[in-house]
Amino acid sequence: MRVRTRATLWRMRWLIAAACVGTAIAVVLLQVRPPGPATTPVVVAAHDLSAGVVLGADDLHVRHDPDPPSHQPAAEDLIGLRMSVGLPAGMPLATTMLVGPGLADGAPPGTVVAPVRLADPAVLSLARPGDLVDLYLAPADTGGQREEADLITQGAVILSLPEAAVDDAGPFGTLAPPSSGDVVILAVRAGDAIALTGASGFAPFRAVLRDGTPE
Structure with missing residues (x-):
């Protein structure tokens, strides 16, 4: 039985060697691959928002984008504020879209x-x-x-x-x-x-x- 096993491994030596080489290459590529772009939390509309609506927690969703818009507020800073324009679902919110002081x-x-x-x-x-x-x-x-x-x-x-x-x-x-x-x-x-x-x-x-x- 032992002789038969050694004979089988001898016949498959090239396949085993190729698998080892492939595994080594994959490990090296994972180590040298550059990291993905840095992302920033972005507050977006969880659903379509109409002008004049007072924002609540259910109106907001946070996702991570590599290129966030300017004037990007935090979600907790938006709750209770009023929208000055309408905004479709999934679009980022900016401070310029909010009703400012009277x-x-x-x-x-x-x-x-x-x-x-x-x-x-x-x-x-x-x-x-x-x-x-x-x-x-x-x-x-x-x-x-x-x-x-x-x-x-x-x-x-x-x-x-x-x-x-x-x-x-x-x-x-x-x-x-x-x-x-x-x-x-x-x-x-x-x-x-x-x-x-x-x-x-x-x-x-x-x-x-x-x-x-x-x-």
């Missing part, structure tokens, strides 16, 4: 938030959120009821501008009449709110950009 949150202490319609559309192309403006009511805007421009409020902070500034000129180079698109959101001193509201019944305000900090 305009009132950006108003300086001691101010109130008020929408104001401006008579000078050209100012909108020069202003940026955070800029300061003084508001005047000019004689021409009151139908002759006032003889000189009245300063209504100083150092009002621009919180929001129209999406498209109105800077179109008429056929003779004159600015087009003011429209609802000329409304800006301002943070004004609380003491000026009454005067601002009353003066707004006459006409749009003339705005003058200024430097400095809110008073």
Whole structure:
């Protein structure tokens, strides 16, 4: 029996040798193969999300991606926040898709938030959120009821501008009449709110950009 076994192994020696060589090559390849790309946990929509939904744990799923998007938040930081846009299932969430603080949150202490319609559309192309403006009511805007421009409020902070500034000129180079698109959101001193509201019944305000900090 022992002789027969040795004879069988002798006949299969090349097959056994090939199997050993193959195993050795496989072990070497596993050791020298470069590691896979590093991955990062990414929070994605567990199902289709609609704009306005308040996120809960069931709305979120974490997967590992090699190339995560920027502004990638952690899952625990998203729970309780509101979506500003719709998102299909499986798409990563980003902080830019969430509803941010309201305009009132950006108003300086001691101010109130008020929408104001401006008579000078050209100012909108020069202003940026955070800029300061003084508001005047000019004689021409009151139908002759006032003889000189009245300063209504100083150092009002621009919180929001129209999406498209109105800077179109008429056929003779004159600015087009003011429209609802000329409304800006301002943070004004609380003491000026009454005067601002009353003066707004006459006409749009003339705005003058200024430097400095809110008073």
